[in-house]
Amino acid sequence: MVAGLRHGFSSVCILCMNHFLPAAFKYDVEGFPVRSDNTRFFQFQSVLFLTSLVLTGCGGGGVVQAPAPVPAPAPVITSAGTDFYLTLPDHLCVSVPASCNNAPVANKLIVAAATATTGEVTFNGVISPFSVAAGGETVITLDPAVVLTTNERVEAKGIHVTAVSPVSVHVVSENSTSADGYLALPTPGLGTNYYVMSYASTRYSGSEFAVVATQNATTVSITPNAAGATKPARAAFTVLLNIGETYQFANPANADMTGTLVTADKPIAMFSGHRCADIPSGVGYCDYLVEQLPDVSVWGKTFHTSPLSGRARYTVRVIASQNGTTFTTMPAGLIAGTLNAGQFADVVLTGAGEFVSSNPVLLAQFMRGYADDTAAKGDPSMVLVTPAEMGTTEATFGVHGLARTTGIFMNVVTETTALATLKFDNVAVNPALFAPMGGTSIYSAGTIPVAAGAHSLLGTVPFSALVYDFGVSWDAVSYAYPVATRLSWPAAASAPTPTSTTSSTGCETDSHSEAQQSEGQHPFNGLEHSEQTRDADQSLYGTENDDSDECH
Secondary structure, eight states, X not given: OHHHHHHTXXXXXXXXXXXXXXXXXXXXXXXXXXXXXXXXXXXXXHHHHHHHHHHHHTTOSSOOOOOOOOOOOOOOOBSOEEEEEEOBOXXXXXXXGGGGTTOOOEEEEEEEOSSOEEEEEEETTEEEEEEEOTTOEEEEEOOGGGBOOOEEEEESOOEEEEEEEEEEEEEEEEOSSOEEEEEOOOGGGOEEEEEXXXXXXXXXXXXXXXXXESSSSEEEEEEOSSOOSSSOTTOOEEEEEOTTOEEEEEOSSSOOOTTOEEEEEEEEEEEEEEEEEOSSTTSSOOEEEEEEEOOGGGOEEEEEEOOOTTOSOEEEXXXXXXXTBOEEEESTTSSOSOBOTTOEEEEEESSOEEEEEEEEEEEEEEEOOGGGSSSOBOOOEEEEOOOGGGOEEEEEEEEOOOTTXXXXXXXXXXXXXXXGGOEETTEEOOGGXXXXXXXXXXXXXXXXXXXXXXXXXXXXXXXXXXXXXXXXXXXXXXXXXXXXXXXXXXXXXXXXXXXXXXXOEEEEEETTOOOOEEEEEOOOOOOOOOOEESEEEEXXXXXOOOOTTSOO
């Protein structure tokens, strides 16, 4: 091939090439251009392209077409990253300390890394450097002021985390009476379309969500499912944020923010939960709920849940992103009928569950209150379940340990045929800890006891996993968070987009019956942003119930 090309390099064409090449170049004995240091200037593929160009310019016989460039594969984005914008929505023990026996709240970042790295945490202009050993973790205690306690106000209270190499970040807000945590999502994995996942409680107000801007001049459009301090429910409005600024929106009564639509013209970080919710509502005792939400574009269609070790039952809440969403579940009939965009359904389960939807959905698993069973441990917690489509094959992560814990656990779901190759901290996992999901499912679920500290999980096929812990007696607080997730689709897959709908209905279904009970409705009007809010300095919430033993 090369020799044949050389024959086409006539002296005329060599002269023609001189027209395109700098005078500093000359030609070797084989006709290739070389620099003054006698090194060849072009690799073989470049010669093919230049030959085509020269033959055309010199009037040589046909044109040799250059090979078409091969597009670079889309980057795989996961929850391990080097840049994060974070916050903590209101925690009852921060905004009303007397409700939590005035116990102090500790807010922590748990940063883990597969390879040694360094980084910085920036809050309120203060930069705190950190380092992480390979396979290790670093726990960083945050300024108490990071927790948002205002309502409908723009504040410069974003937490910015950067690292030289990818890190996994988990955030925990904890005191002796109330706690929860979340998996942080890096900036490249954020988006512009979100639905809020939350809960409502009759004893304490505070269904809430918060936004952090990642760029200047970001317009955030909000259609709340419940009223804020001054904004009515179901009336769209906009907020202007600059990089690192936060905006919290909370219901001052007992309504539910679930299903609220939040969009933006630039990527934002989105967080939601409740400052202290009973689950189920009215059953003791309340606890903090918080999660960072994924953009609608990375929601999934296949989810698996399994019992929380030692607890009798759990609640699942699922939100639809598109109209006409239907479900196939195991056990069968857990969600009857269809859900439209922003609508949600609740299901109570005592065993494993599989949820397969016709359109992408968001699914959360809720730990229930201490008084819900006789286990004498734990309080409510909210954790997003990683869809099978967004599972990962490797994760290095940190595990938080609560005071007076009865044991930390990790629930893992993976394909049954891959159990033999699943490794936890480089040791094969005992397959006896797992059980098939049942029916025709190809998945198995298991519970693995873990200790506080840094860990790794490795599989030959994608897995989903979540970590949780609960204390006992008067320290019966709890937390739960996902281990890791993907935040990008394979190149051939298409991402879902949110669809506006005319109503949003929540329903709760007991796993032993197929009846659904309506929790309420809210219409989603078109986003005609008639009002822009920047600094509404409003009081937080309405009058609190004086039940100081609610957080215990």
